[in-house]
Amino acid sequence: MNYTVMIAGMAVVTIFIKAVIFVLGDRVSFPPLLREALAFVPVTVLTAIIVPMVLAPHGHGLELTWRNPQLVAALAAIVVCAATRHQLLTIGVALAVFFGWQFGVL
Numbered sequence: 001m002n003y004t005v006m007i008a009g010m011a012v013v014t015i016f017i018k019a020v021i022f023v024l025g026d027r028v029s030f031p032p033l034l035r036e037a038l039a040f041v042p043v044t045v046l047t048a049i050i051v052p053m054v055l056a057p058h059g060h061g062l063e064l065t066w067r068n069p070q071l072v073a074a075l076a077a078i079v080v081c082a083a084t085r086h087q088l089l090t091i092g093v094a095l096a097v098f099f100g101w102q103f104g105v106l
Contacts, residue, residue: 050074069105073098 021028030038054074055062066072077094084090 067105069098069101072101
């Protein structure tokens with residue numbers, strides 16, 4: 001299948017869904033259970049993107065060793081986030097650990 005057609009099709013579907021919700025506005029009301037479930041979508045999508053990149057950064061097999069800078073930085077981010085709950089500090093420490101580990105240790 002042509003990638004351009006596929007990407008265009010995905011864009012049309014996404015825009016259509018968002019446009020319908022935007023145009024209908026308050027006339028559409030979701031049940032409370034569905035509204036609560038939709039609140040977890042961003043976290044779920046982000047986790048589905050990040051976890052494979054951390055555990056298998058080269059795309060073939062798990063790399064659960066200290067030589068994996070993505071894994072070390074993710075563990076550092078978890079510790080900093082749990083200790084401080086400060087997002088910018090967590091991102092800064094994770095980036096510093098990642099680049100330090102990648103260029104300093106390896």
